[in-house]
Amino acid sequence: MSAIVAAIVAAVVAAGVVENADVDSAASPAGEDTADADEVPTPDLSGLEADTSVEVVAEATMPSVAHLETGQGATGSAVIFREDGYLITNAHVVGNANQVQVTLGDGQARSGEVVATAPFADIAVLRVDEDGLPTAEFTDEAPNVGAPAIAIGSPFGFDATVTSGVVSALNRTLPADQRGEVVLSDLIQTDAAINPGNSGGPLVDGEGRVMGINTAIISQTGTDAGIGFAIPASTAVSLAERLIDDGEVSPAFLGIQGDNLEPGAAEQFDLDVASGAVVVAVVPDSPADEAGLAEGDIITGIDGDGVESMFDVQGRIRITEPGTTITLTVVRDGEELELETTLTEQPEQTELP
Known part of the structure; x- marks a missing residue:
């Protein structure tokens, strides 16, 4: 992948x-x-x-x-x-x-x-x-x-x-x-x-x-x-x-770097999904790491709601309250998985979702 x-x-x-x-x-x-x-x-x-x-x-x-x-x-x-x-x-x-x-x-x-x-x-x-x-x-x-x-x-x-x-x-x-x-x-x-x-x-x-x-x-x-x-x-x-x-709120943190799944790439690799967020890297010991997310996974949903891009993932994670448990829908090697994790507060000096 x-x-x-x-x-x-x-x-x-x-x-x-x-x-x-x-x-x-x-x-x-x-x-x-x-x-x-x-x-x-x-x-x-x-x-x-x-x-x-x-x-x-x-x-x-x-x-x-x-x-x-x-x-x-x-x-x-x-x-x-x-x-x-x-x-x-x-x-x-x-x-x-x-x-x-x-x-x-x-x-x-x-x-x-x-x-x-x-x-x-x-x-x-x-x-x-x-x-x-x-x-x-x-x-x-x-x-x-x-x-x-x-x-x-x-x-x-x-x-x-x-x-x-x-x-x-x-x-x-x-x-x-x-x-x-x-x-x-x-x-x-x-x-x-x-x-x-x-x-x-x-x-x-x-x-x-x-x-x-x-x-x-x-x-x-x-x-x-x-x-x-x-x-x-x-x-x-x-x-x-x-x-x-x-008196304040902090954005939540999942712990991934990602990018948008482009239609051309989906067609090239004969993927079963046409849109989503491709995981490029996973932050060690982050909620994403604990959930078992891996490089190349394609995130297609959060708590049952579809996501079409990495922008979607980033925006939705940030407004979720830290401590919330979420379910990610992920496509890996043609198989759809559901991975559960609990979000934490976004660490200082990072803009990653």
């Missing part, structure tokens, strides 16, 4: 530049409407159905969406996660800041503390010193391709902006770009317009539930080209809860 490893050529992300839909320095100010924070209504989604109009969904959801200013004119978005003052946004929106300015649906700006960040998954948690905030409803259900998708946020600093489209695809993976940013996997793709300033805001389904946190676009110009991405709400909520409870 080592010949297969030698034949693999790394995949290339073509036809576009991956951009974070993060900040804009020429932003208009947040809305001027004022009201007491206590008078902000909690969204009532009880009467919303999957085919509810964008107008109704937006009206119900907007009170839980926040406009952020992170310094030097930079703006972003966030969504209220808990009524006791916690919000979810992107790690790349807050950067290294300790404090940001948060404007809620009442139009009033207040100071927000950056509680903690998980840069490897582009998730951050903020907190404002208030109770009784109108929380968004999050869903851990995967949407259907073609289902309505509504993005709410502050593109170019224009707060409370609503755009709509559909869920274009699921389980998308964005490799790290040339600026050294992290691999993101299992993303929701949408054609709802997402622009700089939308990052950290919600992608909402037709029932008014947050199904994702907007994070990036692919574009030749740096503005919307109909290809935007959101981190699934299930991932965002899981990481946010861990960040609130523990």
